[in-house]
Amino acid sequence: MQQDAYDFALFEDRSAASAMQRKRVPELRAEKGGKTKSSKMKKNAVSVWIVVMVAVLISLTILLVQSKATLTELNTQVRQAQRQITDAKSEYNYLNSELGKRTEMSRIEDIAKQLGLMKVNDSQITYVRLEENSVITGAENEVSRLAELFQSGLLSVMETLDP
Numbered sequence: 001m002q003q004d005a006y007d008f009a010l011f012e013d014r015s016a017a018s019a020m021q022r023k024r025v026p027e028l029r030a031e032k033g034g035k036t037k038s039s040k041m042k043k044n045a046v047s048v049w050i051v052v053m054v055a056v057l058i059s060l061t062i063l064l065v066q067s068k069a070t071l072t073e074l075n076t077q078v079r080q081a082q083r084q085i086t087d088a089k090s091e092y093n094y095l096n097s098e099l100g101k102r103t104e105m106s107r108i109e110d111i112a113k114q115l116g117l118m119k120v121n122d123s124q125i126t127y128v129r130l131e132e133n134s135v136i137t138g139a140e141n142e143v144s145r146l147a148e149l150f151q152s153g154l155l156s157v158m159e160t161l162d163p
Helices: 014-024 037-102 105-114 142-161
Strands: none
Touching: none
């Protein structure tokens, strides 16, 4: 058994040992067509894979941006529709209150008085009774009878004048 302390080979010239190792390694030479077809195919497959992945990432990015833009546009349309609904509700409330003001009975009575109208009295009511002869009877007073006579006379004169 040899001890490392007395191993003189450790202290020999290292440059000579490296020269010997260089002599043992055979020389390499480059030959024409150094890469094989399978390595070219692998390189092409990797290139195609990278192009496909980049195209997929670009497509996903475009779709994401488009969906965000569509979402923003739809949100804007929703806000506009809500604003229109609010405006329509306020207009409805305003018109409903105006209708209430204009249809109050006291206001209608005031306008009727301004126009010279008055409440209906019993002499102005005409009842219609349908019998076999379909006779119309009205209020029995002198003025209405005279008006009926005048009307019938006027109609008969008109019929005789009409050729």
